[in-house]
Amino acid sequence: MLVALLLARGRFPGKTLLDGLVHLPLVLPPVVTGYLLLLSFGRRGLFGEALANCCGLVFSFRWTGAALAAGIMGFPLMVRAIRLSIEAVDRRLEDAAETLGAGRIGVLFVVTLPLAAPGLLAGLVLAFAKALGEFGATITFVSNIPGETRTLPAAIYTLTQTPGGDAAALHLVLVAIGLSLLALVASELLARRLASRIAG
Amino acid sequence: MLKVAIARRTGDFSLDVAFTAPNGVTAVLGRSGAGKSTLVSAVAGLVRPDEGRIMLGDVALFDRAARIDLAPRKRRVGVVFQESRLFPHLSVRSNLLFGRRRRRGATGPSFDQVVETLGIGALLPRSPRSLSGGERQRVAIGRALLSAPHALLFDEPLAALDSERKGEILPFLETLVREVSLPVLYVTHALEEAQRLAERLVVLAAGRIVAEGPLEQAIAAAGLASAGDRFLDGVTVEATVAELDERYGLTGLSLGAHRVWVPGLIGQPGDAARLRFLARDLALALVPPERTSVRNVLPGVVRGLKRGEGPYASVMVDVGGAVLRAEITRRAADDLQLAPGRVVYALVKSVAVSRA
Known part of the structure; x- marks a missing residue:
């Protein structure tokens, strides 16, 4: 959210660079992202080694790594949605709030974010969907270890490659469809409630 | 007492004005593009002048030479905008109290007084989107009044309303501006509004003051400058x-x-x-x-x-x-x-x- 805010309202040198960096995982082949993660957060990686030494946090071939990969892949989508919704908030309302005695932070929490709420929600759902479906970066970074880093898509892929795994794969497919539908419906309902509150 | 002496240049438009607004209503009259809105924004702190000074009582709101540029929230200037700018996600009551809550211990008319004067008691629980243009503008006026301002700015508050709605709001405005003893800047392009509300007049054209002074004198002075103007019927x-x-x-x-x-x-x-x-x-x-x-x-x-x-x-x-x-x-x-x-x-x- 902070990054989205910076990109929406900030004016600073290197904004384009940050913008590009945030969106990189969106356009890079996921395998490349996964490999880069492996290089930097792996056991011998640039950050991975330091993190493992100081806090005992290990990413490679652990579920934490799967979460990190999913997060990195979902991040640009979320930032994008949140940024657009913040940009859509009427600056004149923020001005009005300031003349009424609200400080910058106050304006953010009382005016900007509530008005951008539907967009924030959309961003979360998009990120969730991307994280759920992430395959390429995850499998490159943390492989496909049962009970540790086997994500839903990875599990389905494994089962389709296994003789006689079709039925189990179908089950998981149903689970995936169910989860996705649930997320979509929930977000739609929430967004509608938020929107009606804003639109009165 | 509000003293404004500022200059600002954007593109090929330049605003260069100096005038004083004592307690009471000073109307700023001019056609669109005369620099009225820029003037309001500068006093409110929403745009920064290139040069000059804005004093409200003893407080410098802006002083280029002394490098003073108070944030809008510290200026204690209540603004009523043309498009009311109510917060759509808050109820009318929360809108009214928005400024009040942020200025505790401030003096000024009470919530009940303002609500009664403006006749908006029945609207309190409603959402701004469900109000008519005239109602919205009344709420916006109440919101500005309740923020315990030391000066009030009206930026064409009636321009977006039809003549019926204008007639509905003008009496409220008349009562209010007589009751508050603050400098009030009332920006408009309609001479009728200025004549009904103001004691003093600043006539603005192309970013410069054409005439300034007590209402009728300023009108007469501006009339000599441009007879036949529809302002001066x-x-x-x-x-x-x-x-x-x-x-x-x-x-x-x-x-x-x-x-x-x-x-x-x-x-x-x-x-x-x-x-x-x-x-x-x-x-x-x-x-x-x-x-x-x-x-x-x-x-x-x-x-x-x-x-x-x-x-x-x-x-x-x-x-x-x-x-x-x-x-x-x-x-x-x-x-x-x-x-x-x-x-x-x-x-x-x-x-x-x-x-x-």
Whole structure:
């Protein structure tokens, strides 16, 4: 959210660079992202080694790594949605709030974010969907270890490659469809409630 | 007391103004593009002038030389915008209290007082989106008042409303601006609004002040600069009710040393009233006419004369206490040999004088 805010309202040198960096995982082949993660957060990686030494946090071939990969892949989508919704908030309302005695932070929490709420929600759902479906970066970074880093898509892929795994794969497919539908419906309902509150 | 002396340049438009607004209403009149909105934004702190100073009482809101530029929230300037700018996700009540909550311990009218004066009690639980334009503007005015401001700015608050809604809000505005003892800047492009609400007037054109001063003087001064302007169809003057003629249903008002009769019974002796003299309803004579139906014959002195391109001429007559404007033909002006300094009698039919 902070990054989205910076990109929406900030004016600073290197904004384009940050913008590009945030969106990189969106356009890079996921395998490349996964490999880069492996290089930097792996056991011998640039950050991975330091993190493992100081806090005992290990990413490679652990579920934490799967979460990190999913997060990195979902991040640009979320930032994008949140940024657009913040940009859509009427600056004149923020001005009005300031003349009424609200400080910058106050304006953010009382005016900007509530008005951008539907967009924030959309961003979360998009990120969730991307994280759920992430395959390429995850499998490159943390492989496909049962009970540790086997994500839903990875599990389905494994089962389709296994003789006689079709039925189990179908089950998981149903689970995936169910989860996705649930997320979509929930977000739609929430967004509608938020929107009606804003639109009165 | 609000003192503004600022300059700002954007692209090929430049604003360069200096004026003082004491407690009471100062109208800023100008067409779109005259720099009115920039002026409001600069005083509110939403745009930064290139040069100059803005003082509110003893507090410098902006001072280029001293590198002072107070944040909008610290300026204590209440703004009513043209598009009301209510917060759509908050109820009317929360909107009203938005500024109040952030300025605890502030003095000023109470919530109940403001709600009652503006007649918005029934709207409190509603959402701003469900209000009519006029209701929204009333809430916006209440919100600004309740933020305990030290000055009020109105940026064309009625421009987006139809004439019916304007009529609905003007009485509220009139009451309010008389009750608050703050400097009030009322920006508008409609002279009628300025005449109803303001005591002082600043006329703005292309980023410069054309005329400034007490209402009627500024109007007259601007009139000399551009006769035939639609702003200047008439002159509004302050008069005092002196006597009522109940038999004929007439009211006699003192205007300077003169008595002006207007139809209808207006208020009580001693009350202030504003009269509007339309330029085309004024006739001029060199000797006082006798046996005439015209009830108001005001001796005065020609202060200015403006001949237009067409058949018209515009004459400013100082009748002592007010400067009236008469729109006559160029030929009549020549026949009467009108020139500044000449003594004339301004004739106004009672039925042609209206209350502003």
